[in-house]
Amino acid sequence: PELDSALIARGYIYLRSKKIPSAIEDFKKVIDNKGIVSPRAEWYLALAHVQDHNREEALKVLEVIAGNNGHEFNTPAKELLGELK
Numbered sequence: 001p002e003l004d005s006a007l008i009a010r011g012y013i014y015l016r017s018k019k020i021p022s023a024i025e026d027f028k029k030v031i032d033n034k035g036i037v038s039p040r041a042e043w044y045l046a047l048a049h050v051q052d053h054n055r056e057e058a059l060k061v062l063e064v065i066a067g068n069n070g071h072e073f074n075t076p077a078k079e080l081l082g083e084l085k
């Protein structure tokens with residue numbers, strides 16, 4: 001969990017610094033680990049794709065999140081999906 005938290009923090013810094021490929025890489029590592037912070041990594045991954053103007057990938061991730069009613073970012077994912085469609 002500590003590594004995943006560090007990867008999310010670094011990925012978020014990359015995202016804010018417009019280093020999108022590095023951010024995406026970190027978020028995907030966290031998701032692959034399937035740990036407790038994976039939902040946050042999925043949300044940030046969607047935001048990274050939006051920021052990178054990769055609508056197709058953003059929609060894929062957002063649809064997964066929006067389809068999971070137990071996901072902590074379910075509601076914001078549905079809202080963002082509505083804006084992108």
